[in-house]
Amino acid sequence: MYRCPLCQQPLLANDAGLQCQNRHQFDRAREGYFHLLPVQQKKSLTPGDSAEMIQARRAFLEAGFYQPLSDAVNQLFTEALAARTVDDRSAPVLLDIGCGEGYYSNRLAQALPQLTLYGIDISKAAVRAASKKYPKLHCAVASSYQLPFADSSFEMLLRIYAPSEPTELARVAAPGAWLLTVTPAPEHLLQLKQQIYSQVRLHPQAVQQQQGFHHHKRQQLSWLFQPKTPVELEQLLQMIPLGYKVNAELNAQLCRDLPAIKLDFYLDLYQRDSSA
Template sequence: MYRCPLCAETLNQQANAWRCQHGHQFDMAREGYVNLLPVQQKKSLDPGDNAEMIQARRAFLDAGHYQFLSNAINQQLAAVLASTVQQSPAALLDIGCGEGYYSAALANALPGLTVYGLDISKTAVRYAAKRYKQLQCCVASSYALPFTDGAFAALLRIYAPSDAAEMARVLRPGGYLLTVSPAPEHLLQFKQQAYSEVRLHADTVKTEAGFHHVRRERLQSLWQAPDAAAMLQLIDMIPLAYKLNTQMRETLCQQLPAIQLDFYLDLYQKD
């Protein structure tokens, strides 16, 4: 499944390392993941989410606050993959898998589906591989996917930036792409604290070259924080966190307002 990020040749596993015919070697970490992110593909010393964001996200997700989103993802993909998995081995790639919560839930929901998790954050992949042994995890760029052509029956992309041509390349003909993105009112109460003029997320369906759009599901829920700790976890796990200063955080933790959760699940199929 893996291909060399340096020369694009197939990687073969030899003991605890992956090697290509040109001699490029990538060692398996003790947690079970492989780092396929060459230095020339890095834009910083330690790209991706930091440890604080990942720890906050893990605590928040472990508490079940986004279980409804995970269930919807599993249902959408099970509807299009169940027959495929029954007929022959199939694999799915979670692009931007983070600490592995959604990837692992999907692997458990669809036995027989091999789930790969990819993230540019080494810390996130380490967390995912250490806890979820059923996943195949790698550190890599979502713009240069280190996988052979047509390797996957489906792709999952939750918020992660990516390249449509690369996604189409690693997806088999007729394969599916499920994306999760913020719908207009997502985290509206946070935006009202951070901005004097609130701009809602766009409601347009994004065009992905090489794919046609199949359907859209909008998933909404009002989330009520059980305590200040849960509110801080949600704040710290999102990119908007840097816009919320100490006073804003204290206000949110004291008032514990209901927070609007609003997602789009868009299913595409490869042309």
Template sequence: MYRCPVCAEALSANSAGLACVNRHQFDRAREGYVNLLPVQQKNSKVPGDSAEMMQSRRLFLNAGHYQPLSDAVNQLLASVHPATLLDLGSGEGYYSNRLQQALPETAVYGLDIAKTAVRYAAKAYPAVQYCVASAWHLPFADQSFDAVLKLCAPCEPQELARVCKDGAALLAISAAPQHLVELKQQVYPDVRLHSDAIPQLEGFSHQQRQQLSYQLQQVPVAELLALLEMTPLSWKFKPGQKQKFAETNPSISLDFYLDLYLKKQKQ
């Protein structure tokens, strides 16, 4: 499944981890993941979400607030019966772990550029195969996957199409117009809602759109603060404003689009 991120040759397992014919070696960490992010593909010294953002996301997700979204993802991807599945931008592993539980016969792979998140995911969920890598340079062989979950993760569509089999399913999750609108109202005088346009992804044809909307109510202050910290809106709040807002016990709108695509068949 894996290919070398340096020379694109196939990677084979050895006693230490993975290696290619050109002797590029990638050791397996004690937590079980492999780091396939060469230095030239890093965009910063510590790429990806910080440890603080990962911990906030873990607290919020493990409280079950996004379980309806995870359940909808599992149901849609189960309908295509994938043998191999990639969670692109898998973070601390919440969605990939629940996918593995829902689809026990599927080989689930998780990829994220944040080493801290992947380390936690691999230790907590050993049934999923995790790697540290760039979504723009996927370390997988051509036509490796029957399905891909892309949950708010940026990527290169051509590279994504390369690792998908013909006819593979791509489930892309994005924010629908009302998503977190109450948070936006705290920091923007004129709130701009998320677009309802269906993204066109090169190499894929759009099949269907499902919208999932619900309200979070009576959220404990610590969990609401975690939600704030795991969003880019966190930087917009003034000192002390987050705590005051969380203590008002607000209702929060969650609004998602689930867009299902199929990889186009080669002519």
């Protein structure tokens, strides 16, 4: 499955971890993950979310506040599996791009135990947390722009918010593979934006084209998040990019008022061209 991020040769397992024919060695971490992010692919010393952000996200997600989104992801992949041909008896393999601390991958594994799940994230803290709590997930620290996997490795791809390189998604997707993306719909976090910006711009409605895939269906999912405590609101702010725009004064006001906040998502399902 893995290929070397330095020379793109296949990585083979040895006692310590993985090694390619050019003797590039990647040791297995104590928690079970691999670090496949070379220095030249980093844009900072510690890219991605910090350990504090991961802790806040895990607490927020495990409280069930985003469970409707996780349930919708599971349902769409359940339907995609049901659409597989009778002759296709291979065990499906899924890649979670930007897997974070593993919440969505783990719930997918519970809903669809026949899946083999791989996950990558640029954050070492996130991958360590995912591997430590969910040892059945195959996790690696890696770039979504240079995926460390062989061509046509996956029958399913999941991308929740994570940036990616379209040609890389198409490269690692097998012919007929499914790609599910989750992106913000127009009114996502609208009430927060109204507090931060004098003029609010809604997220675009257009379906984003994915090179090598055709769009199959779109589902919009919306609900109100009503924080009951300042801690719940703080956890949300720590796990969204918009949180960086909240200054101390606004933070205090939000924690005092505890406003209901709209969560609004697009789930877009694509299929890899069969002729690929």
